[in-house]
Amino acid sequence: MEEKTSVTIHDIARKLRVSASTVSRALNDNPRISKATKEKIKALALKLGYQPNTIASNLRTQKTHTIGIVVPLINRHFFSTFISGVEDVAFEAGYNVIISQSKDLLLKEKQIVNSMFSNRVDGLITSLSMQTNDFDHFKMFTNKNIPLIFFDRIAPQLEANKIIVDDFACGYSATQHLIDKGYQRIAHLAGPTVLNTYHDRMEGYKSALKKNHLPAEDDLIICNRLTRMDGQEAIKQLLALKNPPDAVFCGNDTSALSMIVYLKSQGIRIPEDFGIVGFSNEPFSEVVTPSISTLKQPAQEMGRKAAELIINEIENKALPRTYQTITMPTELIIRESSSRKKA
Amino acid sequence: MEEKTSVTIHDIARKLRVSASTVSRALNDNPRISKATKEKIKALALKLGYQPNTIASNLRTQKTHTIGIVVPLINRHFFSTFISGVEDVAFEAGYNVIISQSKDLLLKEKQIVNSMFSNRVDGLITSLSMQTNDFDHFKMFTNKNIPLIFFDRIAPQLEANKIIVDDFACGYSATQHLIDKGYQRIAHLAGPTVLNTYHDRMEGYKSALKKNHLPAEDDLIICNRLTRMDGQEAIKQLLALKNPPDAVFCGNDTSALSMIVYLKSQGIRIPEDFGIVGFSNEPFSEVVTPSISTLKQPAQEMGRKAAELIINEIENKALPRTYQTITMPTELIIRESSSRKKA
DNA sequence: CTGAAAGCGCTAACAT
DNA sequence: ATGTTAGCGCTTTCAG
Numbered sequence: 039m040e041e042k043t044s045v046t047i048h049d050i051a052r053k054l055r056v057s058a059s060t061v062s063r064a065l066n067d068n069p070r071i072s073k074a075t076k077e078k079i080k081a082l083a084l085k086l087g088y089q090p091n092t093i094a095s096n097l098r099t100q101k102t103h104t105i106g107i108v109v110p111l112i113n114r115h116f117f118s119t120f121i122s123g124v125e126d127v128a129f130e131a132g133y134n135v136i137i138s139q140s141k142d143l144l145l146k147e148k149q150i151v152n153s154m155f156s157n158r159v160d161g162l163i164t165s166l167s168m169q170t171n172d173f174d175h176f177k178m179f180t181n182k183n184i185p186l187i188f189f190d191r192i193a194p195q196l197e198a199n200k201i202i203v204d205d206f207a208c209g210y211s212a213t214q215h216l217i218d219k220g221y222q223r224i225a226h227l228a229g230p231t232v233l234n235t236y237h238d239r240m241e242g243y244k245s246a247l248k249k250n251h252l253p254a255e256d257d258l259i260i261c262n263r264l265t266r267m268d269g270q271e272a273i274k275q276l277l278a279l280k281n282p283p284d285a286v287f288c289g290n291d292t293s294a295l296s297m298i299v300y301l302k303s304q305g306i307r308i309p310e311d312f313g314i315v316g317f318s319n320e321p322f323s324e325v326v327t328p329s330i331s332t333l334k335q336p337a338q339e340m341g342r343k344a345a346e347l348i349i350n351e352i353e354n355k356a357l358p359r360t361y362q363t364i365t366m367p368t369e370l371i372i373r374e375s376s377s378r379k380k381a
Numbered sequence: 382m383e384e385k386t387s388v389t390i391h392d393i394a395r396k397l398r399v400s401a402s403t404v405s406r407a408l409n410d411n412p413r414i415s416k417a418t419k420e421k422i423k424a425l426a427l428k429l430g431y432q433p434n435t436i437a438s439n440l441r442t443q444k445t446h447t448i449g450i451v452v453p454l455i456n457r458h459f460f461s462t463f464i465s466g467v468e469d470v471a472f473e474a475g476y477n478v479i480i481s482q483s484k485d486l487l488l489k490e491k492q493i494v495n496s497m498f499s500n501r502v503d504g505l506i507t508s509l510s511m512q513t514n515d516f517d518h519f520k521m522f523t524n525k526n527i528p529l530i531f532f533d534r535i536a537p538q539l540e541a542n543k544i545i546v547d548d549f550a551c552g553y554s555a556t557q558h559l560i561d562k563g564y565q566r567i568a569h570l571a572g573p574t575v576l577n578t579y580h581d582r583m584e585g586y587k588s589a590l591k592k593n594h595l596p597a598e599d600d601l602i603i604c605n606r607l608t609r610m611d612g613q614e615a616i617k618q619l620l621a622l623k624n625p626p627d628a629v630f631c632g633n634d635t636s637a638l639s640m641i642v643y644l645k646s647q648g649i650r651i652p653e654d655f656g657i658v659g660f661s662n663e664p665f666s667e668v669v670t671p672s673i674s675t676l677k678q679p680a681q682e683m684g685r686k687a688a689e690l691i692i693n694e695i696e697n698k699a700l701p702r703t704y705q706t707i708t709m710p711t712e713l714i715i716r717e718s719s720s721r722k723k724a
Numbered sequence: 725c726t727g728a729a730a731g732c733g734c735t736a737a738c739a740t
Numbered sequence: 741a742t743g744t745t746a747g748c749g750c751t752t753t754c755a756g
Contacts, residue, residue, distance in 0.1 A: 046749055048750095057726065059729095059750095060727075062751060063751090067691050070727080089499050091749050092500045095749080095751075097733070098730095098754095099732085104479075113458065113462040115456065119456040121456070122478075122482065134500060136447075137464075154426065156432050157477060158436050276674065321665055322668050326665070401735090401743095402742075402743065402745095405741095409735090414742080415741060418741085433734085440735095440747095440749070441733080442738085443748070452755055469727090662743080666732085727754105728755080729754090730751105730753085737746100740742085740744095
């Protein structure tokens with residue numbers, strides 16, 4: 039019972055009086071092996087419960103068939119759905135997926151990226167932490183020509199493939215939508231604007247205001263980390279202004295939700311008195327009361343696309359490399375939180 | 382620029398005119414190496430941008446410092462939060478985590494488990510697919526004495542550590558709670574009862590009815606896969622009974638939510654006319670209207686516990702093995718969907 | 725169609 | 741305190 043040591047190709051070779059190379063080739067369906075011996079070998083392998091040692095193969099071939107993913111938080115719906123998309127495609131193509139979360143800490147991100155490299159992933163897919171302001175830890179990938187894809191939160195200065203949505207357009211359309219609904223003073227709650235996503239959403243917001251000849255007042259823009267607490271703090275702060283806003287475009291749905299909860303508790307009616315638009319279409323946004331207008335990112339599709347792209351890169355390493363930035367379509371989902379009859 | 386080949390310990394050894402073993406030992410802080418040479422070696426390693434080849438080390442040491450996780454779906458809140466817990470502890474202990482999703486398909490689960498084995502994970506943590514009815518694919522782990530932990534959806538017949546919640550008690554207390562609130566005819570929507578979780582919840586439900594001298598009618602129990610569609614189908618079916626129920630205990634929050642949506646659309650008031658209790662405390666359950674009473678499983682904690690347990694097993698393999706089943710505490714969270722004034 | 729031999733990069737007895 | 745040697749299990753020239 040206690041099989042101390044695993045069965046290897048050598049065990050099979052010995053029993054069948056062939057060489058290990060023959061066994062290896064047979065199991066890999068190498069055409070140079072006769073059908074007869076192939077069958078013999080495969081049969082015995084099955085009988086002995088042989089399981090190939092991927093580690094050994096990896097070492098020899100310098101390929102791990104493994105894709106690394108580094109995200110800020112695994113259990114955020116956008117990221118877990120993205121990962122699910124990657125995993126789907128990767129599995130189909132015979133790749134494994136190894137995952138870590140940076141917890142939005144630059145230090146942990148660095149450690150993880152290092153570890154991914156040491157584990158010799160064939161490619162790395164990543165979305166940056168909120169703290170990431172230098173990119174040296176990715177150099178080992180670019181230097182060694184190991185495929186690297188950024189998604190959502192990207193490093194603009196690095197040469198790599200990128201998968202994003204048009205955050206500027208999102209910010210613009212969210213804001214324009216609120217304007218169209220007749221809201222007059224529109225505030226914005228942003229995340230850390232070192233990140234392209236939050237930066238671009240804010241620029242879109244500003245641009246829509248400008249286009250509509252509305253002033254972009256500094257008071258109306260707040261930056262924080264967009265947690266539930268942050269959302270509550272922000273709305274309190276905004277309501278305390280001597281000239282408070284009547285609508286907010288939030289950098290994510292979580293903060294939008296906490297604003298709604300607070301506004302309701304204050305007896306402020308949504309959308310009649312106050313309009314809200316969030317971002318990223320969390321599962322709760324559809325079912326909360328009032329339901330939250332938001333921008334939907336195609337998370338699963340982005341993951342699939344990232345996987346396809348990186349696998350293609352991995353398997354055509356010889357080809358001259360061209361880096362693309364793929365912009366995926368988003369959708370403004372209009373729900374109750376912004377749907378008042380135009381004033 | 383094009384560093385064709387990576388820098389290895391041999392490169393460092395050659396330049397420093399020492400042996401590769403010395404380099405290896407130095408980098409691993411082996412006490413047998415003098416402080417002076419250690420520093421020399423580490424400095425050069427840094428300068429050359431040396432990154433250890435984990436694959437080679439893994440092959441040699443027969444340890445991968447990798448924990449495999451197989452769950453039905455990565456982007457389900459319970460699972461992604463569990464994974465996050467595992468990853469936290471694993472990272473601290475110097476372990477990597479590799480993840481796959483079975484998509485609730487037995488065939489895919491088998492493939493994945495095989496692949497995890499071939500990748501020589503040091504241990505495997507898994508929650509079974511809805512289809513899993515044989516367990517042969519786990520034998521290679523038990524046979525070779527590779528730590529294996531089941532959580533949530535477990536294989537009762539296998540010798541392994543198990544991390545669960547007391548689903549029976551959950552079903553019981555959910556049902557008792559509805560009875561306490563004065564609901565008279567309580568239905569149950571269950572998942573596939575081949576799985577311990579759904580089976581036990583149903584038994585708890587039945588037991589509570591029996592204890593309160595309420596009949597457990599077959600008509601009032603429906604089994605399906607608990608999707609949103611399934612929830613809607615189920616509530617329609619229940620309402621169509623000649624003697625319909627006035628409350629339902631649902632096997633998950635998703636189906637509970639879809640019932641609520643349907644009941645509202647029919648003008649049936651919750652909780653006044655109809656009571657609902659769900660399961661697993663999805664993020665939306667707290668914020669939907671009415672908010673959903675549910676049972677909270679400590680997903681993150683379960684993940685942490687699983688990681689601690691498996692790492693302990695991995696690092697004390699020599700010790701005689703004893704298998705434990707750890708039951709984690711749950712919490713009945715009473716919210717609006719079941720909080721009517723007692724009739 | 726098959727075998728022999730070398731080696732991926734690292735570690736760990738066993739020397740000295 | 742350091743070096744020598746062998747080998748983890750597999751793949752892949754190169755030979756035949």
